[in-house]
Amino acid sequence: MSAAASADYEMVVGLEVHVQLKTRTKAFCGCSADFGAPPNTNVCPVCLALPGALPVLNQHAVELAVGAALALDCKVNATSVFARKNYFYPDLPKGYQISQYDRPLAEKGWLTIGELDDGTPVRVGITRVHMEEDAGKSVHDRYAGATAIDLNRAGVPLIEIVSEPDMRSAADAGAYLRLLKQILSYSGVSDVSMEAGSLRVDANVSARIRGTTELGTKTEVKNMNSFSAVERALDAEFARQVALLESGGTVTQQTMLWDGAKGETRPARSKEESHDYRYFPEPDLPPLVLDMEWVARVGRAIPELPDARRKRMIEDYEISAADAELLTASAGMSEYFEAVARASLDPKAALNWVMGEVSAAVNAAGVPIDEFPVRPADLAELLRMVREEVVSHTAAKRVFARMVETGKPAAQVAAEEGLQKVGDDAALVGWIDEVLLENPAEAARYRSGETKLQGVLVGLVMKKSKGRADPRKVNQLLPERARA
Amino acid sequence: MKSPPPRAPASAAKLLSRPLTECVASVREGAALPSDLVSAAFDRADDIGAGGESLNVFLATDRDRATGHAQELTALIGRAEAPGNLAGVPVAVKDNIATLNMPTTCGSRILEGYVSPFEATVVRRLRANGAVIIGKTNMDEFAMGSSTENSAYGPTRNPVDIRRVPGGSSGGSAAAVAGGIVRLALGSETGGSVRQPASFCGIVGVKPTYGRVSRYGLVAFGSSLDQVGVLARTVEDAAIGLEVIAGCDQFDSTSADVPVPRYELEKNAGLKGLVIGKPREYFPEGLNPRIAQECERALEAYRELGAKVREVSLPNTAYSIPVYYIVAPAEASSNLARFDGVRYGLRVPSERGLTGMYEATRARGFGPEVTRRILLGTYVLSAGYYDAYYKKAQSVRALIAQDFRDVFASGVDVLFTPTTPTPAFELGAVKDPYEMYLSDIFTASANLAGVPAMSIPIGGARGLPVGGQIIAPHFAESVMFRAAFGLERALAGELLPGEKSA
Numbered sequence: 001m002s003a004a005a006s007a008d009y010e011m012v013v014g015l016e017v018h019v020q021l022k023t024r025t026k027a028f029c030g031c032s033a034d035f036g037a038p039p040n041t042n043v044c045p046v047c048l049a050l051p052g053a054l055p056v057l058n059q060h061a062v063e064l065a066v067g068a069a070l071a072l073d074c075k076v077n078a079t080s081v082f083a084r085k086n087y088f089y090p091d092l093p094k095g096y097q098i099s100q101y102d103r104p105l106a107e108k109g110w111l112t113i114g115e116l117d118d119g120t121p122v123r124v125g126i127t128r129v130h131m132e133e134d135a136g137k138s139v140h141d142r143y144a145g146a147t148a149i150d151l152n153r154a155g156v157p158l159i160e161i162v163s164e165p166d167m168r169s170a171a172d173a174g175a176y177l178r179l180l181k182q183i184l185s186y187s188g189v190s191d192v193s194m195e196a197g198s199l200r201v202d203a204n205v206s207a208r209i210r211g212t213t214e215l216g217t218k219t220e221v222k223n224m225n226s227f228s229a230v231e232r233a234l235d236a237e238f239a240r241q242v243a244l245l246e247s248g249g250t251v252t253q254q255t256m257l258w259d260g261a262k263g264e265t266r267p268a269r270s271k272e273e274s275h276d277y278r279y280f281p282e283p284d285l286p287p288l289v290l291d292m293e294w295v296a297r298v299g300r301a302i303p304e305l306p307d308a309r310r311k312r313m314i315e316d317y318e319i320s321a322a323d324a325e326l327l328t329a330s331a332g333m334s335e336y337f338e339a340v341a342r343a344s345l346d347p348k349a350a351l352n353w354v355m356g357e358v359s360a361a362v363n364a365a366g367v368p369i370d371e372f373p374v375r376p377a378d379l380a381e382l383l384r385m386v387r388e389e390v391v392s393h394t395a396a397k398r399v400f401a402r403m404v405e406t407g408k409p410a411a412q413v414a415a416e417e418g419l420q421k422v423g424d425d426a427a428l429v430g431w432i433d434e435v436l437l438e439n440p441a442e443a444a445r446y447r448s449g450e451t452k453l454q455g456v457l458v459g460l461v462m463k464k465s466k467g468r469a470d471p472r473k474v475n476q477l478l479p480e481r482a483r484a
Numbered sequence: 485m486k487s488p489p490p491r492a493p494a495s496a497a498k499l500l501s502r503p504l505t506e507c508v509a510s511v512r513e514g515a516a517l518p519s520d521l522v523s524a525a526f527d528r529a530d531d532i533g534a535g536g537e538s539l540n541v542f543l544a545t546d547r548d549r550a551t552g553h554a555q556e557l558t559a560l561i562g563r564a565e566a567p568g569n570l571a572g573v574p575v576a577v578k579d580n581i582a583t584l585n586m587p588t589t590c591g592s593r594i595l596e597g598y599v600s601p602f603e604a605t606v607v608r609r610l611r612a613n614g615a616v617i618i619g620k621t622n623m624d625e626f627a628m629g630s631s632t633e634n635s636a637y638g639p640t641r642n643p644v645d646i647r648r649v650p651g652g653s654s655g656g657s658a659a660a661v662a663g664g665i666v667r668l669a670l671g672s673e674t675g676g677s678v679r680q681p682a683s684f685c686g687i688v689g690v691k692p693t694y695g696r697v698s699r700y701g702l703v704a705f706g707s708s709l710d711q712v713g714v715l716a717r718t719v720e721d722a723a724i725g726l727e728v729i730a731g732c733d734q735f736d737s738t739s740a741d742v743p744v745p746r747y748e749l750e751k752n753a754g755l756k757g758l759v760i761g762k763p764r765e766y767f768p769e770g771l772n773p774r775i776a777q778e779c780e781r782a783l784e785a786y787r788e789l790g791a792k793v794r795e796v797s798l799p800n801t802a803y804s805i806p807v808y809y810i811v812a813p814a815e816a817s818s819n820l821a822r823f824d825g826v827r828y829g830l831r832v833p834s835e836r837g838l839t840g841m842y843e844a845t846r847a848r849g850f851g852p853e854v855t856r857r858i859l860l861g862t863y864v865l866s867a868g869y870y871d872a873y874y875k876k877a878q879s880v881r882a883l884i885a886q887d888f889r890d891v892f893a894s895g896v897d898v899l900f901t902p903t904t905p906t907p908a909f910e911l912g913a914v915k916d917p918y919e920m921y922l923s924d925i926f927t928a929s930a931n932l933a934g935v936p937a938m939s940i941p942i943g944g945a946r947g948l949p950v951g952g953q954i955i956a957p958h959f960a961e962s963v964m965f966r967a968a969f970g971l972e973r974a975l976a977g978e979l980l981p982g983e984k985s986a
Contacts, residue, residue, distance in 0.1 A: 045600075045602045049822045049827075050600065050828070051582065051595065051598070051600070051704075051822070052604060052700065052702055052704070053602075054700050054704075054736050054737065055737065084818050086817075086818050086821060088842055093826075093827065094821065095818070095820075096818055149827075276866050278818070278865035278866055278870075279865075279870075280874060283706075283707035284738065285738075286737060286738060
């Protein structure tokens with residue numbers, strides 16, 4: 001394929017994102033929805049589909065699903081209907097999945113994923129948000145020649161977020177996914193972890209001649225386990241389709257699997273029969289009728305979303321747009337920053353510390369911010385100690401490192417490690433005299449008027465004091481000790 | 485070798501032929517022991533050959549366990565802790581209702597040997613009221629049939645005439661009651677499976693309003709139609725039984741939060757002023773003359789007791805069988821998908837991988853009637869035909885339900901109709917599936933509309949029982965029982981032998 005040919009085509013992408021809701025229990029029974037329990041321990045007659053078992057809808061799942069829909073600016077339907085999606089698969093215990101079909105929970109939302117050079121916002125339409133349950137898991141590598149089934153995941157509540165085919169590049173898709181993840185995380189409806197399987201992405205992609213409006217034949221790409229994999233898979237699939245079209249071929253509507261190791265998409269083993277899910281309304285569950293006042297209350301209870309938070313933080317803390325952008329990348333980090341800023345009354349110092357030391361330590365520890373051992377109040381206390389010159393800036397970094405290790409409060413660490421500033425003249429004089437004695441050549445040059453050596457000597461005193469010396473006082477005392 | 489269990493005292497055997505209230509009173513007063521009643525039930529089953537080739541009433545019984553339960557009850561009664569309405573009463577349960585420690589096979593090979601690890605809400609309620617479950621009764625496979633000839637474990641015979649079918653699909657439960665083994669049995673209905681065998685066996689069968697009784701633990705056939713029902717000798721026994729199992733259940737989202745009245749209080753309510761609707765569509769030209777005659781006699785009795793009989797019309801009645809045979813198989817095709825050989829029940833290995841295993845298991849596990857309905861249901865739900873069949877059927881179903889609402893809104897309290905178009909037929913006599921489907925022609929509408937309905941014996945035709953059906957508005961079981969009590973009393977003396985003079 002020539003580069004020119006590729007440039008003649010435009011990528012058209014729509015995404016289907018499955019998100020696991022952060023409920024304690026499953027969608028239709030009281031079993032735990034926790035990830036990672038021993039196989040087949042979080043199961044009961046309902047999620048095992050034993051004969052005679054019936055589903056009962058988890059109200060908390062509805063609340064989270066409604067919250068997600070509203071956070072995506074969707075219109076929530078007063079009445080939605082559960083349906084059965086029928087197909088045979090060993091990890092699908094009932095032989096059907098309870099989902100929503102022609103009357104979903106919510107419709108017609110959007111996300112603004114960026115803006116054009118002229119400031120026009122780039123919007124991706126959200127077709128629908130509907131509730132459904134997860135299937136179990138087939139384990140193919142546990143027993144030779146046999147497949148094991150783990151039904152812990154069967155019945156875990158999901159929402160499916162279906163976008164319009166409004167994205168035009170892999171980068172668009174990446175931006176959409178990152179923003180979607182951010183919003184779902186901020187609104188507290190999901191853990192949105194691709195690693196833990198609580199967020200899964202399928203992509204519908206087609207290619208068309210640039211400038212045309214008709215949609216080309218699409219393929220569905222599955223099996224992508226990170227956002228960057230989604231972007232790479234889209235580029236690879238687009239290239240494959242363009243090459244096919246350029247050589248006079250046609251794209252077949254089929255499911256493609258992304259092979260990250262080979263960097264290519266390949267057709268999934270096609271089932272001979274076409275899918276006919278024989279959807280019909282689930283007779284075991286009455287239609288889901290929502291009180292619209294309750295829906296409004298759920299909407300009001302949604303925590304502040306990233307866009308709003310960015311704008312507010314720029315105003316409240318007088319920080320730059322770029323800093324606000326970085327800080328709000330994660331809900332937890334921005335909340336941490338705000339707590340430190342409010343408690344320390346020093347947003348600028350808070351920003352420096354959170355973006356610097358805290359980010360580095362959190363990344364190094366590999367823990368989520370809400371499990372980080374230094375609580376915002378403790379960091380604020382450390383900042384206060386710096387401002388009030390109880391510890392030097394240098395010593396503060398050592399104090400912080402110990403706080404990360406031990407989780408102890410700043411004042412205690414500073415006291416235990418002897419890191420408080422020392423302003424006591426006797427001690428300072430002692431350190432200065434030692435430095436002058438140990439560095440006779442520099443001391444002599446200094447005495448002879450080479451005043452720029454003041455900084456070097458003060459630095460040596462600070463080092464000798466392990467950062468405890470008050471540098472202002474050292475600067476005052478040094479000239480008279482040198483003359484003494 | 486184990487010696488045969490001792491026979492129950494004659495008094496206990498006699499007690500089993502008395503009304504439930506008398507059985508329970510005797511137990512509570514200590515005049516009879518629950519274990520004697522249980523022994524009497526098993527003795528009666530042995531005497532009439534219920535377990536063997538002859539009647540084939542039960543798919544499973546557990547005498548030891550039932551006796552154990554009865555003894556636990558005796559201890560409770562001694563401490564006055566078991567005041568339940570069914571204290572010590574032996575009860576039989578249709579085999580599509582989940583019970584602990586006994587098989588639940590639905591009369592199918594695909595569930596052979598399956599023992600449910602949980603218990604249906606209705607069974608829990610029976611036990612909580614002191615009932616002793618003595619066995620699981622035979623049935624048409626997955627409740628699909630009108631004769632109990634479709635059981636994978638052989639047909640049940642009608643105790644009134646063993647050459648004939650007991651009706652279906654709750655034929656085993658109907659035979660257990662009609663044969664005098666138990667005073668009360670649970671059945672289930674999707675299109676008439678309690679009322680039709682009640683009619684064939686000369687007993688009372690009640691299908692409550694959809695939502696009145698929990699379906700949790702009832703193995704689903706047509707979920708939007710299924711209800712657990714009761715089979716009993718008398719209207720009063722049925723009223724007591726229904727009251728025990730009825731009521732809202734948090735484990736069934738379709739169960740209704742509607743208070744449960746005391747149905748047996750309708751016993752002395754009388755019939756003065758009651759308006760009985762006689763729907764003309766249920767009395768067609770070609771109706772079996774003996775059945776027509778018995779129905780007219782019942783209607784005459786109503787008039788004599790002070791009720792008004794008014795001819796009414798339910799214009800969409802003719803569509804009930806076609807609509808039923810779209811909706812029920814559609815739901816069944818989905819409900820029965822879980823029987824796939826993966827987790828429980830039968831698994832037939834195959835060389836052709838997973839799909840081969842599914843196919844082999846289901847081909848061997850399901851009988852011909854079940855297979856027929858799964859195919860039918862799969863077809864009517866499939867993409868190209870959904871609108872033409874399933875969706876259309878649901879629209880017509882709404883019209884059928886509207887017919888009932890209209891007629892009840894016009895001032896009619898209950899409807900009276902024949903329960904079945906014929907008396908019990910001989911085993912093997914009905915071979916054409918469609919002809920068999922017509923057995924439910926007068927009963928299916930009530931399931932489609934979700935209204936309560938019951939069958940009570942109204943006489944006989946050449947020695948075979950004839951049932952009359954009473955249909956009431958949603959959740960108006962009380963008025964249905966009132967009409968049934970009145971008719972039962974009016975016809976007293978002309979019931980089956982052993983039921984004379986209530």
